[in-house]
Amino acid sequence: MRLSGATRIAGVIGHPVRHSLSPALHNAAFAQLGLDWVYLAFDVAPHAGARAVEAMRTLDLAGLSVTMPHKETVAAAVDSLDPAAAALRSVNTVVPQPDGSLRGHSTDGAGFVASLHAAGVMVAGRTVCLLGAGAAARSISDALGRSGAAQVTVVNRTMASAEATAALATAAGSTGIVGTVGLLDDIRSADLVVNATSIGMGADGSGGGGVGDLPCDPAALRAGQVVIDVVYHPRETPLLRAARAAGAATVDGLGMLVHQAALQQQLWHGAVPDVSVMTAAAERELAARRQ
Ligand code: NAP
Numbered sequence: 001m002r003l004s005g006a007t008r009i010a011g012v013i014g015h016p017v018r019h020s021l022s023p024a025l026h027n028a029a030f031a032q033l034g035l036d037w038v039y040l041a042f043d044v045a046p047h048a049g050a051r052a053v054e055a056m057r058t059l060d061l062a063g064l065s066v067t068m069p070h071k072e073t074v075a076a077a078v079d080s081l082d083p084a085a086a087a088l089r090s091v092n093t094v095v096p097q098p099d100g101s102l103r104g105h106s107t108d109g110a111g112f113v114a115s116l117h118a119a120g121v122m123v124a125g126r127t128v129c130l131l132g133a134g135a136a137a138r139s140i141s142d143a144l145g146r147s148g149a150a151q152v153t154v155v156n157r158t159m160a161s162a163e164a165t166a167a168l169a170t171a172a173g174s175t176g177i178v179g180t181v182g183l184l185d186d187i188r189s190a191d192l193v194v195n196a197t198s199i200g201m202g203a204d205g206s207g208g209g210g211v212g213d214l215p216c217d218p219a220a221l222r223a224g225q226v227v228i229d230v231v232y233h234p235r236e237t238p239l240l241r242a243a244r245a246a247g248a249a250t251v252d253g254l255g256m257l258v259h260q261a262a263l264q265q266q267l268w269h270g271a272v273p274d275v276s277v278m279t280a281a282a283e284r285e286l287a288a289r290r291q
Pocket of ligand 1: 108131132133134135136137156157158161196197198199201230231232253254256257258260
């Protein structure tokens, strides 16, 4: 990489942020596209998200990714929002506009749907059982609604957040309803089962989390279903192993991570990066962490 006075700077703000895979993903994409851009990680204290947005204006940063705990603060600090970011009141991407204003986007849900399409799994007209109602689940529910899912059933430990997450699918065009934790039928009857809880993280002792359980009873999984896990560390979670054993097709969470980043790249400079190059960069980074 050759840096110059003309090098454009993009980056991620978060806290903590040192563990982020985004620098590996985005710098690989810039290199593959032959762009004179560099991507850095900025550890921004929890109270300083809005100041980071002002710094982006001052320093003329070319693009910003936003991760926890700044997504909501940044949604309030930018000048306009895309429809998904407006529905979620959460921003993971900031894009400078030609008039100098900053527009906030949310690419997580669209990245999730793009990763399914890349795996040959269509969403339109399908029934989905969504396990979890946190930040990832909310963006997925909204994106499933926008993509024409027939029905999104949200199953979560905390019922109030399940209802809010199901409402996002309804607002975006699908039918969102709330299922019951432990009720096998909600899971068994779905075409697609999505784990968007943090259960399964670090289940291989990799240090990626510490929760080693399954997010649902594996007896509910069956052949003819597609089971998707948004947890990507480890790539093969206990849920995906159980799904394969039950004869279901599986999609791991690395695709969502890579595709949401590829969408960020397109928003920043318009070029379409090679997702296989970005995936290989993420795999190298994860392998290095296991050593
Ligand atoms: P979050 O906002 O903290 O939500 C966590 C969810 O997991 C909530 O629904 C929570 O239920 C549930 N949960 C956690 N521990 C549980 C337990 N022991 N039993 C039952 N439910 C439990 O987290 P998030 O940001 O949505 O992230 C969730 C996972 O998605 C993480 O593993 C994260 O790494 C992954 N992720 C992946 C991508 C990707 O690109 N692949 C993107 C974003 C996130 P309650 O509501 O009841 O607390």
